Ligand SMILES: Nc1ncnc2c1ncn2[C@@H]1O[C@H](COP(=O)(O)OP(=O)(O)OP(=O)(O)O)[C@@H](O)[C@H]1O
């Protein structure tokens with residue numbers, strides 16, 4: 190599906206004619222984008238192009254000014270209760286981790302499933318320990334986030350989001366705040382997640398990661414989607430001048 | 443050793459007064475902690491009229507002397523409603539402290555980074571749950587020193603209730619000093635009573651800070 194909109198079956202995320210403005214600034218308009226079950230979509234583009242904003246619109250942290258977003262066939266609205274229900278199924282990982290500093294690592298991971306989804310704590314805790322083991326932090330359950338490295342914090346943040354059993358994971362530059370030597374451990378976790386079939390939308394500047402993991406790369410620029418397609422096409426043989434300019438700028442350093 | 447015998451002789455009277463001071467302080471601090479929360483909530487409302495109302499109340503309280511506020515409630519309202527002096531004191535001190543506590547809460551809430559709120563919301567927490575689980579614990583940790591400070595001021599400010607006839611520590615000192623013609627001794631003695639309460643309270647606040655300080659950001 191090179192244009193990203195034609196496919197068999199209902200997409201998990203269907204964005205149609207999306208527009209977002211901040212006052213006089215139009216960040217993007219007429220954005221159409223589908224993300225299918227188990228697909229990994231990587232969003233790239235110049236700074237300020239609106240990648241974060243688009244991602245944040247998908248879980249309602251930002252409100253669209255036009256167009257629609259459907260997740261799992263359900264129209265995204267802005268009624269508090271509907272929004273809260275939808276967000277349980279959409280995990281988000283932030284550039285700055287945003288772990289809760291007053292909770293232990295285990296507390297961070299168990300908090301939402303226990304107190305939002307109200308699942309029995311025993312079951313939640315057992316699963317949280319499993320998730321922390323999966324991201325390589327089984328021995329860090331009882332420490333506070335302040336004692337962790339950036340890479341460890343981001344892996345906890347991923348485990349925290351996974352604890353809600355999301356159908357979709359959003360990542361906004363998950364490795365941009367990390368020292369270079371810590372990037373790999375986070376990308377490894379994400380790659381494993383992709384291999385398990387998790388549906389993911391990822392904003393990143395890690396081009397090598399995009400090439401290896403993305404099913405589709407979407408270039409966000411000039412107020413919309415400038416080009417999209419499989420990584421081999423968008424990254425190696427871009428069709429648009431916009432994409433060539435951007436890639437040249439990125440690859441220069 | 444006049445000082446010492448003055449202290450011992452009047453101890454029963456002062457201890458009775460101390461009990462009234464403590465009740466006055468406890469009631470007004472607990473009620474102000476609650477009312478201050480409501481005020482802070484209104485102060486951060488998304489409706490401008492509500493925000494302005496709360497802000498107006500706070501600047502009115504902060505802009506006028508406590509003694510004036512107590513006189514209005516006890517003497518001023520006497521023609522409309524008679525309130526027992528003790529409860530007039532509780533109402534006045536609560537109304538007064540709540541304004542300061544509200545500002546402290548507000549600064550604490552605003553000190554929590556938006557990323558924390560977004561993290562909570564993106565996990566499906568409602569606004570209320572986010573406030574309860576994410577914002578309040580962090581805000582409380584941040585403002586605990588200022589809050590403790592305000593409560594210490596509140597304890598000392600109960601002495602103003604002396605002027606609306608509440609038989610608390612300071613009024614008792616005034617009466618005893620006048621009876622015995624020894625103002626220096628009894629005003630110093632009453633000062634010591636306040637000092638002891640404040641030192642105990644400061645110790646409690648510090649202990650609480652340490653307990654909550656296990657994590658650092
Ligand atoms: N809350 C906001 N209020 C006003 N303008 C905003 C707000 N958030 C983002 N913007 C603006 O919208 C535009 C898109 O921002 P966005 O953060 O989505 O870009 P981005 O593609 O993620 O960039 P970067 O790669 O630097 O993270 C920018 O011009 C930014 O200044």
Ligand SMILES: [Mg+2]
Nearest residue numbers: 240241242362
């Ligand atoms: Mg961004």
